[in-house]
Amino acid sequence: MARKPPEGARLTVRVQPRASRDEIVAVGGAELRVRVTAPPAGGAANDAVRDLLARALHCPRSAVTIERGHAARTKVVGVAGLSPDDLRLRLTAAAS
Numbered sequence: 001m002a003r004k005p006p007e008g009a010r011l012t013v014r015v016q017p018r019a020s021r022d023e024i025v026a027v028g029g030a031e032l033r034v035r036v037t038a039p040p041a042g043g044a045a046n047d048a049v050r051d052l053l054a055r056a057l058h059c060p061r062s063a064v065t066i067e068r069g070h071a072a073r074t075k076v077v078g079v080a081g082l083s084p085d086d087l088r089l090r091l092t093a094a095a096s
Helices: 041-057 084-095
Strands: 008-016 023-026 032-035 064-068 074-080
Touching: 008 041, 008 084, 023 041, 023 084, 032 041, 041 064, 041 074, 041 084
Parallel strands: 008 032
Antiparallel strands: 008 074, 023 032, 064 074
16 A cells, blocks of 8 residues: 655744844754845745745745745744655754
8 A cells, every 4th residue: 555645744933034144043942943134025034934944955945835924923834745754854954
């Protein structure tokens, strides 16, 4: 019997816009903390978060979606095609 591929994972992300560089600051705890250089206006910071996470997770940008918190610093982000365990492993590797 074939295994069903993972539907995806969700994580809570705390975003600091207008930072000096794009980076993942902290992995673990209740939320992931990231910094992006983009301003929060016009959805630029949201796009930067999606780009940063897609690069860090080695997945297409289309797999990363902001599900809640479009206008807030704390967001719920969904990543299609990764299990929660794979997501955690890839984020830990990207942050080190």
